Amino acid sequence: MRTGDVSRETSFPRPSRTRVIAVANQKGGVGKTTTAVNIAAALGYGGLEVLVIDIDPQGNASTALGIDHRPGVRGTYEVLLDNDAIEWHAIKSEESPGLSVLPATIDLAAAELDLVLVGGRERRLADALEVYRLNHQVDYIIIDCPPSLGLLTLNALVASNEVMIPIQCEYYALEGLTQLVRTIDLVKENLNDDLFVSTVILTMFDGRTKLSSEVADEVRRHYPKETLSTVVPRSVRIAEAPSYGQTVMTYHAGSAGAKAYAEVAQEIAYRGAVMDEANPVSAQSA
Secondary structure, X not given: OOOOOOOOOOOOOOOOOOEEEEEOOOOOOOOHHXXXXXXXXXXXXXXXXXXXXXXXXXXXXXXXXXXXXXXXXXXHHHHHHHOOOHHHHOEEOOOOOOEEEEOOOHHHHHHHHHOOOOOOHHHHHHHHHHHHHHHOOOXXXXXXXXXXXXXXXXHXXXXXXXXXXXXXXXXXXXXXXXXXXXXXXXHHHHOOOOOEEEEEEEEOEOOOOHHHHHHHXXXXXXXXXXXXXXXXXXXXXXXXXXXXXXXXXXXXXXXXXXXXXXHHHHHHXXXXXXXXXHOHHHHHHO
């Protein structure tokens, strides 16, 4: 049951070019999909046009945004393998104004193998997004990656300008990130000069424990510029929302989790505005 709408009184700044953000972490259980969908919904409530691309065969982002992704539903698989246009299968989500979703089905599980023999396999999503952006004004494209570093994640990284990394405030928080950062560096060096880690988000923060604060401090030492000041608390409401086909933004708008993600989205939007001011030439030419 929806418990209320998030206010749209605060309008976020519109970026001078589309920000394409891959939400990635090959470590499971860090709040990756939860972060992707709630930030997307919050940006939509901030008055921005947002497209979520679900490139995870589990389709959890599609579920949380209320989008049908049963076997046979056309979406990301057909874009990657059949050269379908994104606009053919992108669906408006009721979770937020200005929010559309390209759904993922279980068919994507076979895409890793199916793409192996396809020419330009690592650029399939980038090529599709280039066409989409020519015909649609969109402020943010958020790509929810699978918890792996295979061809699906590679497609997301090649298609993106930025990488967002959710890190949970628990033991082994930084475990595996070395490999992810190495992969990002390789993509930047060989396939996508524009790619960089722009955002690190601390999730599942429990202010009652010393551990959460210690982990947060450690992450900030490793990523001082990238880590957002807002942390996302451990929250029952955040965990419950996907089972109702909703984000926490609509499931329980007054909850601490919804407020945190609204603040995270605002911070991301205003950081983007600062980046535009710092790099006016590249922003205008993009």
